[in-house]
Amino acid sequence: MGLYVYAVGRSDDGELPPLRGVFDRPAYRLDVGSLYAVVSECPVGAVRAERRNIAATQRVLAALNANFDLLPMAFGTITKSKDDLRLFLDEHHETLTAQLQRISGAIEMSLRLSLEVPDPIAYVVERTPALKAARERTFHSRRAPSYDDRIRLGQMVDEALRQYRDARTSQVMAVVGASCAELIALPVRGEKEIANLAALVSRSDLDRFEAAVHESAAQTDEDIAFNIGGPWLPHNFVQFDPSDR
Known part of the structure; x- marks a missing residue:
């Protein structure tokens, strides 16, 4: 089982509200140091650009937009495992942090x-x-x-x-x-x-x-x-x- 990735944010953000993402799976935080990713479990493979999947993605992002500064991922972004995603966040920590600073409060x-x-x-x-x-x-x-x-x-x-x-x-x-x-x-x-x-x-x-x-x-x-x-x-x-x- 892979992970569908919605966005990346700072770990000092507050708790996320209850969210249902693609395939009606619950969305949650995966923290890595000072960053976290908003994810939900998803079969490894392409998520089709169907209305229900697009709507689910938009629903999650819209619920978070009012209160959190997040870097949105491209639609259909899937990582194979938590370890792969942790490695990505760790390797790109500096770039992601700079981009979060760029859009802070906006x-x-x-x-x-x-x-x-x-x-x-x-x-x-x-x-x-x-x-x-x-x-x-x-x-x-x-x-x-x-x-x-x-x-x-x-x-x-x-x-x-x-x-x-x-x-x-x-x-x-x-x-x-x-x-x-x-x-x-x-x-x-x-x-x-x-x-x-x-x-x-x-x-x-x-x-x-x-x-x-x-x-x-x-x-x-x-x-x-x-x-x-x-x-x-x-x-x-x-x-x-x-x-x-």
Whole structure:
């Protein structure tokens, strides 16, 4: 029987609340010196990314996030034995301790910006004079546009959308960044998404972070929606995987 590993924390944390993890097994602490891992027994092998397993993992982490500073593991992290996990915690004690210090007292918040318009490409084209003129030349001349003409226009559209995203992302980060310990930009998903930000925020500064988001929203295009998510464990700032052993 192996161990499913949820997170790593400091041994001076208080007792964990009663928790049920994957396969409905109880989760508990495995202490090694000044560190501990939150684990539950699990058959050695891959834990499938099924809804029930993902939900069980998230349930454990959410229950701990309010009161403990933890380094979350990658989903599906399994170690073969307690001895293997103890060895990992001992070997990487310095690195893990430094990362715990980095996220001490903080949680992760997400901030997503999206264009609330039917056609984001047309929206950007209308606000980019050079691109608008190129579109007119391509599709409203007397001859039908060639394949190369379409490719060039597509490249111009892609670049204009990238510049629009970069400008709005930089604008928001300049305002919101002061309320965070760290703020990073993640890849966007889909044409409508303008920014996908992850913020490491002190628990005591959460109100300040939300106020900064509202301030930034008031300074940004009316067609851009701001969506705050969290709080979560800081997955995008620290992550260790004992199964790498």
